[in-house]
Amino acid sequence: MRVRQVRAPLVAGLLILAVLLAFAAFPGWIAPYDPIGFDFTALLAPPSWSHPFGTDQFGRDILSRTIASSGIDLQIAIFATVGPLLIGGSIGLFVGYAGGIADAVFGRFADLVVTFPFLVLVIAIVAVLGPGLLNMYIAVACVGWVAYARLMRGEVMVQKASDYVAAARVLGYGTLRIVLRHILPNAARPVLVYLVSDMALAILLGSSLGYLGLGAQPPAAEWGVLIADGKNFLSQAPWIALFPGVVIVLAGLGFSLTGDGLADLLEVRR
Amino acid sequence: MSVPILDVRGLDVVFRTGRGAVHAVDGVDITVAAGEVVGLVGESGSGKSVTLRAILRLLHENAEIGGRVLWRGEDLLAMPAERLRSVRGREIAVVFQEPMSALNPVLPIGLQIDEVMAAHFGRSREMSRAARRARALELLDLVGIASAAERLDQYPHEFSGGMRQRAMIAIALAAEPALLLADEPTTALDVTIQDQILKLLLRLGRELEMALLLVTHDFGVVAETCDRVAVMYAGRLCEVGGVADVFRRPLHAYTAALLGSIPGEGLARSMLTPIPGQPPRIDRPFPGCAFAPRCAYVEPRCHDERPPFTTLAPDHGSACHASARLPERAQ
Numbered sequence: 001m002r003v004r005q006v007r008a009p010l011v012a013g014l015l016i017l018a019v020l021l022a023f024a025a026f027p028g029w030i031a032p033y034d035p036i037g038f039d040f041t042a043l044l045a046p047p048s049w050s051h052p053f054g055t056d057q058f059g060r061d062i063l064s065r066t067i068a069s070s071g072i073d074l075q076i077a078i079f080a081t082v083g084p085l086l087i088g089g090s091i092g093l094f095v096g097y098a099g100g101i102a103d104a105v106f107g108r109f110a111d112l113v114v115t116f117p118f119l120v121l122v123i124a125i126v127a128v129l130g131p132g133l134l135n136m137y138i139a140v141a142c143v144g145w146v147a148y149a150r151l152m153r154g155e156v157m158v159q160k161a162s163d164y165v166a167a168a169r170v171l172g173y174g175t176l177r178i179v180l181r182h183i184l185p186n187a188a189r190p191v192l193v194y195l196v197s198d199m200a201l202a203i204l205l206g207s208s209l210g211y212l213g214l215g216a217q218p219p220a221a222e223w224g225v226l227i228a229d230g231k232n233f234l235s236q237a238p239w240i241a242l243f244p245g246v247v248i249v250l251a252g253l254g255f256s257l258t259g260d261g262l263a264d265l266l267e268v269r270r
Numbered sequence: 271m272s273v274p275i276l277d278v279r280g281l282d283v284v285f286r287t288g289r290g291a292v293h294a295v296d297g298v299d300i301t302v303a304a305g306e307v308v309g310l311v312g313e314s315g316s317g318k319s320v321t322l323r324a325i326l327r328l329l330h331e332n333a334e335i336g337g338r339v340l341w342r343g344e345d346l347l348a349m350p351a352e353r354l355r356s357v358r359g360r361e362i363a364v365v366f367q368e369p370m371s372a373l374n375p376v377l378p379i380g381l382q383i384d385e386v387m388a389a390h391f392g393r394s395r396e397m398s399r400a401a402r403r404a405r406a407l408e409l410l411d412l413v414g415i416a417s418a419a420e421r422l423d424q425y426p427h428e429f430s431g432g433m434r435q436r437a438m439i440a441i442a443l444a445a446e447p448a449l450l451l452a453d454e455p456t457t458a459l460d461v462t463i464q465d466q467i468l469k470l471l472l473r474l475g476r477e478l479e480m481a482l483l484l485v486t487h488d489f490g491v492v493a494e495t496c497d498r499v500a501v502m503y504a505g506r507l508c509e510v511g512g513v514a515d516v517f518r519r520p521l522h523a524y525t526a527a528l529l530g531s532i533p534g535e536g537l538a539r540s541m542l543t544p545i546p547g548q549p550p551r552i553d554r555p556f557p558g559c560a561f562a563p564r565c566a567y568v569e570p571r572c573h574d575e576r577p578p579f580t581t582l583a584p585d586h587g588s589a590c591h592a593s594a595r596l597p598e599r600a601q
Contacts, residue, residue: 163366163371163372164371164372164375166328167364167366167373170326170358170359170364171358171385171386171442172355172356172358172390173355173385173389177385177389181377181385182377185376185377186374186376
């Protein structure tokens with residue numbers, strides 16, 4: 001395919017994601033200190049050249065802890081979105097093509113799910129299943145699939161009415177071939193763009209649940225958990241909570257910029 | 271006339287819409303013999319495209335189709351879906367009006383040609399992958415696409431409009447159908463390309479012994495290309511006959527009026543004779559001839575008595591009360 005002019009936001013977004021990926025892949029090489037090593041000579045030390053993000057009440061280096069946590073947060077970004085993508089995408093593909101009763105039933109059921117606030121429903125499900133990352137992924141998949149299914153359904157309905165699908169039909173192709181080979185690749189673009197944007201939301205969600213103690217469990221460090229750790233020292237040592245928060249914002253920005261850039265690149269209308 | 275391969279009898283298409291029933295095709299009979307080129311002419315909304323789509327059951331679910339479409343004696347309208355699928359593409363192929371949107375934008379052209387053969391011959395291993403690739407090359411060559419080997423791996427957006435229509439034709443021909451339905455294949459193209467594509471279709475029809483049903487609103491195209499012509503108006507069949515017969519002595523007032531409105535016969539700056547008025551609305555039934563309100567030869571009975579389709583000369587018939595009074599045209 002012809003290479004289009006690459007735009008600045010996409011480059012910036014990909015750069016942020018590349019740095020995060022490097023953090024996640026090689027935390028031991030990049031982090032200056034052991035993320036769980038106590039240092040009683042530097043308790044609640046403010047940011048300085050030796051501890052750029054400061055230290056916590058046990059003298060643990062915040063920068064190192066933030067870097068060490070990035071692996072779990074990237075994992076959340078992927079697992080909390082791919083599940084809903086696969087479930088919602090398949091359902092959307094099916095009801096979008098089949099239409100009729102299946103579509104009507106899906107529509108009402110989707111309405112039912114989105115009636116509840118997203119976070120509240122996820123928290124309710126995690127509360128039933130018990131805290132932990134795996135249960136969080138299950139809860140997010142239970143709720144998050146609806147957005148993907150609706151998006152996919154709409155795209156499939158548009159593509160289904162297109163000339164090339166009619167052409168495929170008069171060429172004598174079977175339904176499976178038409179759906180998987182002709183409709184799916186054309187309908188998937190906006191869904192993939194949404195996936196990247198959704199990863200930003202997934203990190204925020206993972207951090208929120210971590211903060212509430214429902215997501216990643218200590219000692220596994222995660223940005224939301226780091227912020228929760230720092231909340232008792234907000235007045236004396238705000239850097240404990242501040243820097244992981246800034247990194248969450250940057251990670252979200254990275255995913256959002258990448259998503260926007262991809263939308264431009266793939267000419268997805270929104 | 272030899273035995274027709276396609277025999278459409280009393281085709282009826284009614285669309286159920288929110289605002290009532292629309293009778294888009296009303297009792298149309300058309301036959302196509304092997305290797306024959308038949309034109310289906312009419313203005314916008316006359317039901318010609320709907321007729322073509324109904325033949326392969328390509329209409330939306332709100333369409334009710336009546337009558338029979340016999341393909342080599344088998345009724346396509348009553349055929350089980352699985353059998354229909356093996357006819358579509360393999361025995362009857364279609365070229366659509368819009369080459370811009372009838373190709374899948376995310377698949378390379380070569381793959382789209384290959385897919386037809388894979389779908390119809392691949393399963394039984396009649397054709398290997400390499401044989402299909404070679405055949406795709408041959409097809410692009412056949413439809414006049416230069417440097418076919420490179421073109422195979424390109425995507426539709428890298429093709430011009432005329433090239434895409436050629437590629438569409440290559441796809442339609444891939445399974446060597448016995449009949450090609452062409453739905454205004456040249457309307458979206460500019461005039462020089464139109465001529466090339468028409469000549470290409472005719473040449474391919476001759477070389478591959480393939481019949482062609484050409485839907486068009488352009489009588490000029492019909493005169494150049496077709497053996498026989500069927501004229502439609504407001505969903506009804508007006509006149510059917512050999513092209514030379516119809517042009518020399520039209521037997522329906524509408525055909526006569528249409529022929530009178532074509533520029534030509536070398537008379538520069540002469541006035542054209544337009545047809546006054548608008549086509550009727552087909553969402554309410556009318557008892558008489560649909561053309562009566564605009565007709566120069568109208569009689570009182572035209573308004574409330576529907577003229578029956580009558581064969582007046584060998585292989586030339588019309589549905590017109592005034593057929594005997596129509597003048598012979600000067601050639």
